[in-house]
Amino acid sequence: MGDPSLRLSFTIGEVSQILDIPVDTLRYYDKIGLLAPHVRDTNKYRYYDLEQFDSLITIRMLRAMEVPIERIQELLKERELTGIQGLLREKRTDIDRRLVYLNRLSGKLDSLHAKLRKFEDADTIELVRTEPAWVLLTDSIMESGDRKLGSRVQEQVRRIREPKEWVAFCHIISIVSQENLQAGRYHNYLNNGILSTHPMDGEGETFRKLEPFYCARKYVVIGKDDYAKLDEHYEHMKAFIARRGFRIAGHSLEINLYNQYDRHYIEIHIPIAEK
Template sequence: MHVKHLIDDGKSIKETAETYGISIDTLYYYEKLGLVVPHRNPYNSYRVYTSENFFRLNVILELRAMGLSLEDIQEYLRHHDFQSTLNLMDKALKSIREQRDKLVQQERDITEELKRDLTALSKAQSSKTTFVRFPDRPCELASTDLLFYEDIPYAFAQYMTTNKHERLKTLRSIPTYLVDTTQTVNGCFPAKAIMLYTGEKNPEVPYIIKEGLYACRTFEGPFLESVNIYEKMKEEIAELGYRICGDPIEMCLIGAYESDILEEHVSHIEVPVEPTEISDNHGLVAK
C-alpha cells in the first residue's frame, strides 16, 4: 500500500486557518507571541506550516478550549514535560470549576431578577397605598449630588467601575433615589441621593435606608407620573391619620434597562410616615 503524505511540503496560512476554522489574524498573533512560527518558503518568503506547527496548534487550541490563557500556554510549552502537563491540567480543572460556579450564580441571579419583575408587575396592578414597617435596608450609595435624571446612568457606571463592584449588575439591582419634593426638574423630583438596592443584608455597605413606617405605592407607566402619584399619596396619608416625616424614596422596579416602552415601566414610592393621634394603623404590614 502506498504511504500518503497529507501535507507534503507544508500548508499555506490560508489552508491552515481553514483546517482549524480560525482566522488568519489568529495565526499571525500566535506567530507574534512565538507560539507557532511557520517556516518560510526560500523562494517567495510565504509562510509554510509543517507537521511541527500542526502539533503545536493542536495543543494550543485544545488548551484554549479548556479556558486556559495564552500566557499559561506559553509557559507550558516553554517547559514542556510530564509534570508541567499535570500542573496545567490541575489549573484547567480549577478554571472549569470557577466557570461552573459563575454560571450557577448567574442562574440564581437571573431567577431572582425574573421573580422580582413578576412581583413588581403584580404589585403595580393593585395600585393601592399600603403602610409597611421596614427594618434597616443596606444600599450601595452611588452619589449624593443633586443630579438630573439623564445623568444617573453615568453616575451608576462611574461608581461601579471606580469601586470594582462586579456583583452589582444593572439588571440585578434596583435603582433607588432619595428625592427632593420641594422642586421639580423636567417634570421629576431631583434625586438627593442615588443608590443601588439589591436586597442583600450586608452591614458593611456605606448607606442604610432607615427602618421605620412607610406609605408605599407601586404603579405602572412613565417615571414622570411619580410626581402626581406622590401628590395623591400625600392626600391619602393625611386622610388615614398619618403625617410625612422625611424625604420619599423612589425605586425603579422595571425601567429603561428592561423595556423601551414607557407604559411597561413599574415604579415604587415609599414615603416615611408616622401616625397621628387619630391613626388606627390602617393597612399596616410588617416586613
Template sequence: MENRTELYFTTGEFARILGVKKHTLFHYDQIGLFSPALKEENGYRYYFVWQMDVFEVIKALQKLGMPLEEIKEYIENRSPERFMEMMDEKEKQIDREIEHLKQMKRFIRNEKDNITAVRKAPLNVPMLVERREEFLLVSDITATDERRTAVEIAKHVREQEKYHGAMGAVGSICLKEDLEKGIFDKYVKVYTKLEKKAASPKVMKRPAGEYVEMYYRGYAWDMEVPYKRITRFAEENGWVTGEMWYEDLLLDELTVKGYEDYVVRVMVPVCGGR
C-alpha cells in the same frame, strides 16, 4: 525530499488535515510557536505526523482563551505542575466570567420586568397590592444639595457592584414625617434590590405585606403628587401608611429620552382598613 515517507505532510496537506489555513501554520512558525519538522533549501516545508498532537494542544489552549504568547511559553516549559497551576487560574477566571454573565442576565431580566410592569399597570392610579419580602442594599443620603447627593448616589452605585445579586436601577426612600411636613424632595436612603439576602449591615428587608402603590409618569424629583394621591386613597379606605415610602425607578434614561417620560413606582406599606 528524497527520503520523504508517508509520515510527513506538506504544509497544504497538514493544514487540510487539521482544518486550518496554511497562513495559520506560517504565522505559528514565524512567531516560534509551531514549526515544520523539516525545512528544505528549496523552501519546501514538511510536518511530521506526530506533530498533530502538539497542534491539538495549541488548539485546546486557544479554546480556553489563552493568547499565543502564553501558549508558546507554556509549551516550552510544560509540566504537570505548570498545567495544574495554569488550570487553577483559568478555572477561577471562568468562574468570574460566569458570575459576570449571571449579573448581565439579572440586569436584563429586571429591566424587562420593569417595562412589562409599566405596560400593564394603570398610571397615576393608587392601588392595593400584596408584596413579597425583598432585600435591599441601602446607603444613607446625608447631603442637603443636589451636587453632593449625586456624589453619594454614585458611591452607592460603586458599592452595589460588590454584590453579585444586585438588580436594576437605584431606588430611593422618603420618610412619612418629612412628607407630612410638605418636604417632598428629601431622600434619606437610596437602594438597589438584591436577588437574595446578603450578610451585610448595609442590607435591609422590605417586608412582605400589603402596600399601596402608584405608577407615576413625569418624574419631578419630588413626592408631592404621588404622596397626596396615595394618602387620600389610604384615608378613604381607613388604612394607615408606614413610615418609609419607596420609589422604584422603572423607566429612566436607559429606556426613555427625558424626565417627563420617567416612570417610578411609589409604594408604602399599609395596615388597618375597613
C-alpha cells in the same frame, strides 16, 4: 525538505476553516513562536501536520479560558503537569463564580422584563411583598450642601470588595421620608443611593440589607424634566392605601428601573401596615 503533498499536511487556510481560527491569528502564533507550521515550501506556503492540530486545539481551549498568550507559551514549554493543573483549578473557581453570576443575571433579566411590561398600564397599583435588596444610602443630593458628597460616595464604592459584577444589578434610588410623604412634600428627598439586587452580605460597612416588606407599588413613566408629575401618582397611591384600610408605615422608595434620554421609568414603593 520534501514534497508537502506526500505528507498528511494542511494549508494555513485549511487549518483556519477546520479549527475556526483566523488566518491572521495563525500567522501571529507563527510570528511569536507559539506554534510554527511544520513545513514551508519554496513559495513560503505554510503547511501544518495533523499532529499540530492537537497543539492548536489546546491553545484554542486555553484562549477560550482567557489565558494570556505569554502564559500559554510557558505552559507548553513545561515538562510536567503542575502548571496546567494549577491553572485548571484556578479557572474552575472562576467558572463557578461566573456561573453563579450568570444564573443571577438570568433571574434579573426575567424580573426586569416582567417589570417593564407593567409600564403598559400606568394606572395600576398593586399590594406586594418586596424581594430582599441591599442599599447604599447617601445624603440627598438635592438637599445636601456637602460639596464633597460625590467624593465620599466614590470612596465608599472603591472600598467594596465584591467583584464589580454587582454593578449590573444596581439601580439609582431616591427616598422620601414618611413625614414628607404624608405632608405631600414628594420632592424633599431624605436620601439618594444605590440599590443592588445582587447579594452584598459581605459589604455591611457600605451596603445594608433591605428586608422584604409589604407595600403599595406603582410603575410610573415621566419625562426627564417632569418630576412634578410624580405628585399625582403619589396622591393616587395614598388614596388607594386609605381605601384598602391600610396606613403608610415607612419611607417611600423610588427605583429608577430604566432611563432613556428623555424618559424615566420609575418603580415606587410605599410601605404599608394595617391601621
